[in-house]
Amino acid sequence: xxxxxxxxxxxxxxxxxxxxxxxxxxxxxxxxxxxxxxxxxxxxxxxxxxxxxxxxxxxxxxxxxxxxxxxxxxxxxxxxxxxxxxxxxxxxxxxxxxxxxxxxxxxxxxxxxxxxxxxxxxxxxxxxxxxxxxxxxxxxxxxxxxxxxxxxxxxxxxxxxxxxxxxxxxxxxxxxxxxxxxxxxxxxxxxxxxxxxxxxxxxxxxxxxxxxxxxxxxxxxxxxxxxxxxxxxxxxxxxxxxxxxxxxxxxxxxxxxxxxxxxxxxxxxxxxxxxxxxxxxxxxxxxxxxxxxxxxxxxxxxxxxxxxxxxxxxxxxxxxxxxxxxxxxxxxxxxxxxxxxxxxxxxxxxxxxxxxxxxxxxxxxxxxxxxxxxxxxxxxxxxxxx
Amino acid sequence: xxxxxxxxxxxxxxxxxxxxxxxxxxxxxxxxxxxxxxxxxxxxxxxxxxxxxxxxxxxxxxxxxxxxxxxxxxxxxxxxxxxxxxxxxxxxxxxxxxxxxxxxxxxxxxxxxxxxxxxxxxxxxxxxxxxxxxxxxxxxxxxxxxxxxxxxxxxxxxxxxxxxxxxxxxxxxxxxxxxxxxxxxxxxxxxxxxxxxxxxxxxxxxxxxxxxxxxxxxxxxxxxxxxxxxxxxxxxxxxxxxxxxxxxxxxxxxxxxxxxxxxxxxxxxxxxxxxxxxxxxxxxxxxxxxxxxxxxxxxxxxxxxxxxxxxxxxxxxxxxxxxxxxxxxxxxxxxxxxxxxxxxxxxxxxxxxxxxxxxxxxxxxxxxxxxxxxxxxxxxxxxxxx
Numbered sequence: 001x002x003x004x005x006x007x008x009x010x011x012x013x014x015x016x017x018x019x020x021x022x023x024x025x026x027x028x029x030x031x032x033x034x035x036x037x038x039x040x041x042x043x044x045x046x047x048x049x050x051x052x053x054x055x056x057x058x059x060x061x062x063x064x065x066x067x068x069x070x071x072x073x074x075x076x077x078x079x080x081x082x083x084x085x086x087x088x089x090x091x092x093x094x095x096x097x098x099x100x101x102x103x104x105x106x107x108x109x110x111x112x113x114x115x116x117x118x119x120x121x122x123x124x125x126x127x128x129x130x131x132x133x134x135x136x137x138x139x140x141x142x143x144x145x146x147x148x149x150x151x152x153x154x155x156x157x158x159x160x161x162x163x164x165x166x167x168x169x170x171x172x173x174x175x176x177x178x179x180x181x182x183x184x185x186x187x188x189x190x191x192x193x194x195x196x197x198x199x200x201x202x203x204x205x206x207x208x209x210x211x212x213x214x215x216x217x218x219x220x221x222x223x224x225x226x227x228x229x230x231x232x233x234x235x236x237x238x239x240x241x242x243x244x245x246x247x248x249x250x251x252x253x254x255x256x257x258x259x260x261x262x263x264x265x266x267x268x269x270x271x272x273x274x275x276x277x278x279x280x281x282x283x284x285x286x287x288x289x290x291x292x293x294x295x296x297x298x299x300x301x302x303x304x305x306x307x308x309x310x311x312x313x314x315x316x317x318x319x320x321x322x323x324x325x326x327x328x329x330x331x332x333x334x335x336x337x338x339x340x341x342x343x344x345x346x347x348x349x350x351x352x353x354x355x356x357x358x359x360x361x362x363x364x365x366x367x368x369x370x371x372x373x374x375x376x377x378x379x380x381x382x383x384x385x386x
Numbered sequence: 387x388x389x390x391x392x393x394x395x396x397x398x399x400x401x402x403x404x405x406x407x408x409x410x411x412x413x414x415x416x417x418x419x420x421x422x423x424x425x426x427x428x429x430x431x432x433x434x435x436x437x438x439x440x441x442x443x444x445x446x447x448x449x450x451x452x453x454x455x456x457x458x459x460x461x462x463x464x465x466x467x468x469x470x471x472x473x474x475x476x477x478x479x480x481x482x483x484x485x486x487x488x489x490x491x492x493x494x495x496x497x498x499x500x501x502x503x504x505x506x507x508x509x510x511x512x513x514x515x516x517x518x519x520x521x522x523x524x525x526x527x528x529x530x531x532x533x534x535x536x537x538x539x540x541x542x543x544x545x546x547x548x549x550x551x552x553x554x555x556x557x558x559x560x561x562x563x564x565x566x567x568x569x570x571x572x573x574x575x576x577x578x579x580x581x582x583x584x585x586x587x588x589x590x591x592x593x594x595x596x597x598x599x600x601x602x603x604x605x606x607x608x609x610x611x612x613x614x615x616x617x618x619x620x621x622x623x624x625x626x627x628x629x630x631x632x633x634x635x636x637x638x639x640x641x642x643x644x645x646x647x648x649x650x651x652x653x654x655x656x657x658x659x660x661x662x663x664x665x666x667x668x669x670x671x672x673x674x675x676x677x678x679x680x681x682x683x684x685x686x687x688x689x690x691x692x693x694x695x696x697x698x699x700x701x702x703x704x705x706x707x708x709x710x711x712x713x714x715x716x717x718x719x720x721x722x723x724x725x726x727x728x729x730x731x732x733x734x735x736x737x738x739x740x741x742x743x744x745x746x747x748x749x750x751x752x753x754x755x756x757x758x759x760x761x762x763x764x765x766x767x768x769x770x771x772x
Contacts, residue, residue, distance in 0.1 A: 196672040197651060199665075201585055205683055245760075247633040249655045249663050265583060267665045269635045269653055277635050279585075279653045279665045286582040286681040287703070295672040297591055317673070374631075376760030 048341035049114040051077035051099075051139070053106070053130055054122035055085050058144070062309055063121060064093055066333035072341035073334075076114040079106055106130070110137035116344055119171070119337070120144060123218040124225060128153035135164040140344045142337070144171045146229055147357025149220030151365060154358035161354060169340050169350035170357035172233060176335035178327050179303055179312040180237070183294065186301050187238045192318060193297030195276050198238055200231035200292035202307065203265070203283035209258045213284075222252075222262030224364055228282020230307045232360060232367075234292045235270050235278035243270040243278075243363060245378050248371035253285060268367045309333075434727035435500040437463035437485075437525070439492070439516055440508035441471050444530070448695060449507060450479055452719035458727035459720075462500040465492055492516070496523035502730055505557070505723070506530055509604040510611060514539035521550040526730045528723070530557045532615055533743025535606030537751060540744035547740060555726050555736035556743035558619060559718035562725050565689055565698040566623070568713055569680065572687050573624045578704060579683030581662050584624055586617035586678035588693065589651070589669035595644045599670075608638075608648030610750055614668020616693045618746060618753075620678045621656050621664035629656040629664075629749060631764050634757035639671060654753045695719075 050073055052059050067075050077099035080086040086100045101109055109115055118134040120127050120143040128148040134141040141161065147154045147170045161168035174180040187195050203223050212218040213226055224232075236242065248268040252259035265283040272278070281289065291304035299318035305311055309332060314325040343350045363379065370377040436459055438445050453461050463485035466472040472486045487495055495501055504520040506513050506529040514534040520527040527547065533540045533556045547554035560566040573581050589609050598604040599612055610618075622628065634654040638645035651669040658664070667675065677690035685704035691697055695718060700711040729736045749765065756763040 192673065197587075197653065197667050197669060199585065199587055199667060201583075201679075201681075245635070247635055247655065247762075249631070249633055249657050249762075251657070251661045251663055253661060265663055267583065267655055267663050269633065269655065269665075271635050271637070275637045275639060277637055277651055277653050277667075279655075279667050281583050281585060281663075281665050281681075283583060283681075285683065287578070287683060287685045289681060289686070293587075295587075295667075295669075295675060297671065297673060299673045300675070374762030376633075376635075 045071070046345065047072050047074040048116040048344055049074060049076035050337065050341075051075075051079060051101075051109060051112075051115045051118045053079040053118055053120050053134075054126075055080040055082065055089060056121065059121045060089065063119065063333050063337075064089060066331050066337065067093065069331045069334035070338050070341070072345065073117075073337040077101065077109065077112060079103070079109070079118075107133055107137055109134075109139065115139055117142060117337075117340055123212040123215075124220045125149050125218040128157050131157045131168065132160040135160040135166050135168070138164060138166065140167040140169075140340070142169045142171055142340050143354075143357065145357065145360070146220060146225045146364070147354065147361060149225075151358055151361045154354060154361050158354040158358060167340070167344055167350060168354040169343070170352050170354065171336055172352040172356065173332035173336045174230070174233065174307050175237060175352055176339050177312075177330055177332045179314055179329070180234075180306070182314065182325065182327055183301060183303060184237055184240075186316070187294060187296075188240065190296070192299035192301060192316070194274075195239065195294055195296050197295045198235045198276065198278040198280075198292060199295070200234045200278065200280045200306075201289040202227045202230040202291075203281065203286055204288045205286060206258060206284040214258050214260075214262055216261040219262055221364070221368065222259065222264060222266070223282045223284040224263065224266045224268075224367060227284070228266060228268070228280065229360055229364065230290075231278075231280035231282055231292065232268075232270070232363060234306065235272075235276075235280065236359075238292075238294055239272045239274065239276050239278075241272040241274060241276070242359065243272055243379055245271040245376050246363065246366045246370050247376050248367045250368075250371035256285075258284065263371075266367065266371055268370070270363075431457070432731065433458050433460040434502040434730055435460060435462035436723065436727075437461075437465060437487075437495060437498075437501045437504045439465040439504055439506050439520075440512075441466040441468065441475060442507065445507045446475065449505065449719050449723075450475060452717050452723065453479070455717040455720035456724050456727070458731065459503075459723040463487065463495065463498060465489070465495070465504075493519055493523055495520075495525065501525055503528060503723075503726055509598040509601075510606045511535050511604040514543050517543045517554065518546040521546040521552050521554070524550060524552065526553040526555075526726070528555045528557055528726050529740075529743065531743065531746070532606060532611045532750070533740065533747060535603075535611075537744055537747045540740060540747050544740040544744060553726070553730055553736060554740040555729070556738050556740065557722055558738040558742065559722045560616070560619065560693050561623060561738055562721035563698075563716055563718045564713050565700055565715070566620075566692070568700065568711065569620075569687060569689060570623055570626075572702070573680060573682075574626065576682070578685035578687060578702070580660075581625065581680055581682050583681045584621045584662065584664040584666075584678060585681070586620045586664065586666045586692075587668075587675040588613045588616040588677075589667065589672055590674045591672060592644060592670040600644055600646075600648055602647040605648055607750070607754065608645065608650060608652070609668045609670040610649065610652045610654075610753060613670070614652060614654070614666065615746060615750065616676075617664075617666035617668055617678065618654075618656070618749060620692065621658075621662075621666065622745075624678075624680055625658045625660065625662050625664075627658040627660060627662070628745065629658055629765055631657040631762050632749065632752045632756050633762050634753045636754075636757035642671075644670065649757075652753065652757055654756070656749075 252264040264285040270278040293302035366377040638650040650671040656664040679688035
């Protein structure tokens, strides 16, 4: 069912010529449909080509190695401000020297037919710009979380994807790995009765005070944007609902140079339509926390660690017995990238589209507002729910 | 150092005759001092005599059996509306038939010289009346928690104790047992650095919808008053501080007959002057929770179970290693009663006096207000701190 994939070049050329998104999209659909009738099925193992934008530690230590575990994804381009780093990594991963870009010539990636999908692994404040430029270059885009610094930026990214008729996904890797998926299933199946309360804690004691995560412009905020978002996500995907109200309390240690621009700790409460209440903590000041517990009427189930790259553990309590459930792990990044490749190659909507990232940004904005104003902030029903 | 203990009868008689609290107290001090000069030291093992008021399951299954583990406390009287139950228990614990009271003749306990201390184990809404009547009968009083249904009732109890020159303590048993004491020590010693966040969860899925805990007049409130108070207490004794602000979110399942009068779930956030933030849950609707974790800068420490009568477990995390700390347990009720006996026999202030119970009621009132009004409620600095 790889409808449009083999015809990217033609289509991209067409889009470039007309420069008119909606008309182009309509015309492209006609071309695609016509092409589809004559297409030869892809050979087994066909892989989408990925460009990695931003070669920080996440890209180097997690994302690039994960391609070895991908079935449908392969690295074909790198975008970096550091040519030395890019060259070394290109050699390691068999990427052509001509497929190394910097931030100035990034837009010429449109002319690289090997690149189907761009993975934005830049600081949060740069996600919007590089996503939109990626879409304008006719590529599909996977953006790291948080999607952007503001709901407005998220909306602009969604609009750019729509205009270019390309896909946009947010890298919520936990949605694609089996431990968190098993937690969702227990909740949905009501295996331990209806869920009542979710308790989620995510954070760590952040180091180097000069890092981008502590700069408001690059990070958009503090612990909430970077790590508290995992608590927020967990509450949302476990319930499968959107919160209607938030409370929050915030604290930054006075005089701590790390927290001059962004918050240290921000704890929040969420209310969901079914009555589930979530109590979440998020901190850059406390020792590593990475867990959530879902408390239902006849037992509870938890992950700790819950959202680390590896080593997740699940415990299920029923009556007086606690059981550790053994689940076959999967590389989170490989799973997430293969999902995106699958969506692109088969023209399916991703599980975590731009609208999902926008919704988190709307809720996080409400959490900051609740902490700042000392009041319960109500969210509109269905607001931003993708 | 049992200053006043041997002279209770004289003193009580005196107080009764004059009926004037302050003058009586002054005169009693003179008598006591005079008596003290000639007193023979108590033989080792001298025990204060206790009357148990209210023979529900807590009294039957926990408190009365705990006397066997007490060094300074013995049961000498029972107060109950059920003579059969009282007679059976009296036989079991060697209590004289003449020392069994009902709620009508309760006040005549003043004439029972064996009774030094009255332990109020009644529904919350009756604590104030029976404590005040106990003080008016010239006895010292230990009240179960929560101390009463309102701060005003707590204040009336404190006033009654003061007027009668008798001691008043609230039965916060966790302050007297070694696991929670060890947690306090780790926090105070900053063994894992300064405390940043406390996460505490207490609750259970409550059964019988006709029980007094679900009646507003008898219970004062729902899960918060009964079980959420353990989360509140933990946050207060771990920090050793008084909260300055609270947020809360509350939910009761519509149509659930258990929650017609009192709340099911009420989760709350506390801010302490040092910047510690606590995130607490409290529920009568979820499956048993009994834990708190204290997250500091270089590790965390937790109890789970934290406040059960038995079986507490402590885990301490530092770096990548989690250690279970083995602590010699002690019967919570024996420890608490012996503390009260010690305070009475040696005229020392209890660790958890009436002011401690009043402070919890003030904070719980603020939590209810925050949930109801959807706003952060500020507590006055030092308000009610005992």
